[in-house]
Amino acid sequence: MSDYTETQNNWLSDDDLETTRGRLPIVYVNAIPVRTDSLGVVTHIGLLLRIGPDGGANREIVAGRVLYGERVRDAVLRHLEKDLGPLAMPRIPTSPQPFTVIEYFPNPDISGFHDPRQHAVGLAYVVPIEGDCEPSQDALDLVWLQPDEVMSPTVAAELSPGHLKVVRRALAHVGCLP
Amino acid sequence: MSDYTETQNNWLSDDDLETTRGRLPIVYVNAIPVRTDSLGVVTHIGLLLRIGPDGGANREIVAGRVLYGERVRDAVLRHLEKDLGPLAMPRIPTSPQPFTVIEYFPNPDISGFHDPRQHAVGLAYVVPIEGDCEPSQDALDLVWLQPDEVMSPTVAAELSPGHLKVVRRALAHVGCLP
Amino acid sequence: MSDYTETQNNWLSDDDLETTRGRLPIVYVNAIPVRTDSLGVVTHIGLLLRIGPDGGANREIVAGRVLYGERVRDAVLRHLEKDLGPLAMPRIPTSPQPFTVIEYFPNPDISGFHDPRQHAVGLAYVVPIEGDCEPSQDALDLVWLQPDEVMSPTVAAELSPGHLKVVRRALAHVGCLP
Amino acid sequence: MSDYTETQNNWLSDDDLETTRGRLPIVYVNAIPVRTDSLGVVTHIGLLLRIGPDGGANREIVAGRVLYGERVRDAVLRHLEKDLGPLAMPRIPTSPQPFTVIEYFPNPDISGFHDPRQHAVGLAYVVPIEGDCEPSQDALDLVWLQPDEVMSPTVAAELSPGHLKVVRRALAHVGCLP
Numbered sequence: 074m075s076d077y078t079e080t081q082n083n084w085l086s087d088d089d090l091e092t093t094r095g096r097l098p099i100v101y102v103n104a105i106p107v108r109t110d111s112l113g114v115v116t117h118i119g120l121l122l123r124i125g126p127d128g129g130a131n132r133e134i135v136a137g138r139v140l141y142g143e144r145v146r147d148a149v150l151r152h153l154e155k156d157l158g159p160l161a162m163p164r165i166p167t168s169p170q171p172f173t174v175i176e177y178f179p180n181p182d183i184s185g186f187h188d189p190r191q192h193a194v195g196l197a198y199v200v201p202i203e204g205d206c207e208p209s210q211d212a213l214d215l216v217w218l219q220p221d222e223v224m225s226p227t228v229a230a231e232l233s234p235g236h237l238k239v240v241r242r243a244l245a246h247v248g249c250l251p
Numbered sequence: 252m253s254d255y256t257e258t259q260n261n262w263l264s265d266d267d268l269e270t271t272r273g274r275l276p277i278v279y280v281n282a283i284p285v286r287t288d289s290l291g292v293v294t295h296i297g298l299l300l301r302i303g304p305d306g307g308a309n310r311e312i313v314a315g316r317v318l319y320g321e322r323v324r325d326a327v328l329r330h331l332e333k334d335l336g337p338l339a340m341p342r343i344p345t346s347p348q349p350f351t352v353i354e355y356f357p358n359p360d361i362s363g364f365h366d367p368r369q370h371a372v373g374l375a376y377v378v379p380i381e382g383d384c385e386p387s388q389d390a391l392d393l394v395w396l397q398p399d400e401v402m403s404p405t406v407a408a409e410l411s412p413g414h415l416k417v418v419r420r421a422l423a424h425v426g427c428l429p
Numbered sequence: 430m431s432d433y434t435e436t437q438n439n440w441l442s443d444d445d446l447e448t449t450r451g452r453l454p455i456v457y458v459n460a461i462p463v464r465t466d467s468l469g470v471v472t473h474i475g476l477l478l479r480i481g482p483d484g485g486a487n488r489e490i491v492a493g494r495v496l497y498g499e500r501v502r503d504a505v506l507r508h509l510e511k512d513l514g515p516l517a518m519p520r521i522p523t524s525p526q527p528f529t530v531i532e533y534f535p536n537p538d539i540s541g542f543h544d545p546r547q548h549a550v551g552l553a554y555v556v557p558i559e560g561d562c563e564p565s566q567d568a569l570d571l572v573w574l575q576p577d578e579v580m581s582p583t584v585a586a587e588l589s590p591g592h593l594k595v596v597r598r599a600l601a602h603v604g605c606l607p
Numbered sequence: 608m609s610d611y612t613e614t615q616n617n618w619l620s621d622d623d624l625e626t627t628r629g630r631l632p633i634v635y636v637n638a639i640p641v642r643t644d645s646l647g648v649v650t651h652i653g654l655l656l657r658i659g660p661d662g663g664a665n666r667e668i669v670a671g672r673v674l675y676g677e678r679v680r681d682a683v684l685r686h687l688e689k690d691l692g693p694l695a696m697p698r699i700p701t702s703p704q705p706f707t708v709i710e711y712f713p714n715p716d717i718s719g720f721h722d723p724r725q726h727a728v729g730l731a732y733v734v735p736i737e738g739d740c741e742p743s744q745d746a747l748d749l750v751w752l753q754p755d756e757v758m759s760p761t762v763a764a765e766l767s768p769g770h771l772k773v774v775r776r777a778l779a780h781v782g783c784l785p
Contacts, residue, residue, distance in 0.1 A: 107345060109343075109345055111328070111343075112322075112324045112325060112328055112343050113324055113342070113343030113344050113345050114324070114345075115345050144290075146290045146291055146292070147290060150289070150290055164291065164342060164379070165287075165289075165290050165291030166291055167285060167287055167291050167292075167293050167377050167379060167425040168350070168377070168424050168425050168426065169425075169426045170424070172346070199345050199346070201342070201345060246346050246348070247345040247346050247347075248346065248347045
């Protein structure tokens, strides 16, 4: 299954993408959806709930590829709308500077972030969400959790080790790491 | 004239403030109000228009002291609402990390930022404004200018050299410096 | 005891400082000394060891006031040399942007950072140390710990809750939070 | 000519790279070499001098691809050593957070940064250089210029419009934009 439905001549077919994924780092965006109060304090983090290949529940942040010809901020908006629905009203940050860069490798020892499919370089942003969310695509649900709930052992265990680390860095960046 | 109307026992009187200003760095916030499109791209910068002591027009960013017991984000909100009115709906950033720190000194040679009254350490934030603005207090007007208009010689000449530099750094940070 | 030995007319006496501390936020710098490898990866964090008023061992990061007329980067260098000795060769960051801002209040509920003496606004920087350290002043020792050692329960218990949170944010910023 | 001499099975041949460049964003690093004083203030910016296809002199910052399996910081070090020589002793930043992200497109209207060959996403870092530089490869020379010299019309005219904007953003980030 393709991670985008649109097609265009200068984009890669799924086969070509698979081949290229073994040869070149792929540009990704990671977005951590948050709710804030009127002072900008993060009150909740949004996590997607998906059923994994083993039938268990997995929690995830929003992540996906940057397409050829697409700006990073277009990719952030596209992936957020894909996962949270068209009425989410995300407030994309004004600065292109990500709060961190996550490097996923097929070899889990290089950076501590593992992706068996590819070498991905993920630019990570915290994105306040002001509208109504309707999880779409293959996401079952979106849950909004307080910072200390996200860091609880139960929730942490349902995040992949990589996504958990991204969430921790995000909470540290916004000053809410418990 | 006081830069705040409220009084509280543990705040400084104007006299004490004057004395202390000669002895201790004062914590300031600098806020650059912006309008963005739905992708977070800065389309306009908001500048206040005030009549200076010499009767000439001065353009300014939003700036002011952090009070005793007040969080930085409370100070950013308070000064924005004071200058842009209560319906401005500023989106205070989620992270306490300023995009830059501006150091104003009575001696203009130390940092290139000059304030004859005091040594001030200003934490600077870019703040998207989503509501309606009604310039209040002593501001005559608020104008929204495109990035290249702000950098035009005419407008640049109406900003103090310090505020012009803060605006330039802000535009660089959001990727809009012409 | 004064936190600086030099005196100058325009600085505050200890008495005046005490009075002012109850009325105005005080500008602080927080510095996290680190050792890095040739790629800039943080391999060790430096923590000071002091004997507390109760005779127990406390671990601390480097912290102190910014003086009147002093640039933030001068204050970072001064406090690092005071605590690590004159041969530490700290690499002060090129950008004035701190990785976070820590707000300490006499009321512990406002920000989660508590300082019974004052309201302090701390600009926090990670500073690579390239030289030899000779802990001076009232610090007993300086220990270099790996990121996962710092986060171990034993070491974490010897840091104040505030300093532990600053160290966690620093590790998240440099991509080394376990 | 390849931009790397090493070969490995999972890297792209030059032909494959050309094909892929038309289909996928390529991950780049941009490094701005600087000299600093002992307080971290940037005193000089390093620009490479190359002879362009038209025989004219071009000034450039350090830039290049991130290879498959390579960490971003490895790529920053590799490109700096390739252009400044093996004794440059660059101080790679501790944080993976770039000060900006530059997006180059074959279509010059999308971002204002133009690269006819490819869609590149460049992570930009300011890197203090402490050693001796011997420009190697196809760079004729390396010149160290003060911030206001770099912004002079003569020098600015010898930088590509894209590199000039990256240098401006870097100077703004380190607080040295004139």
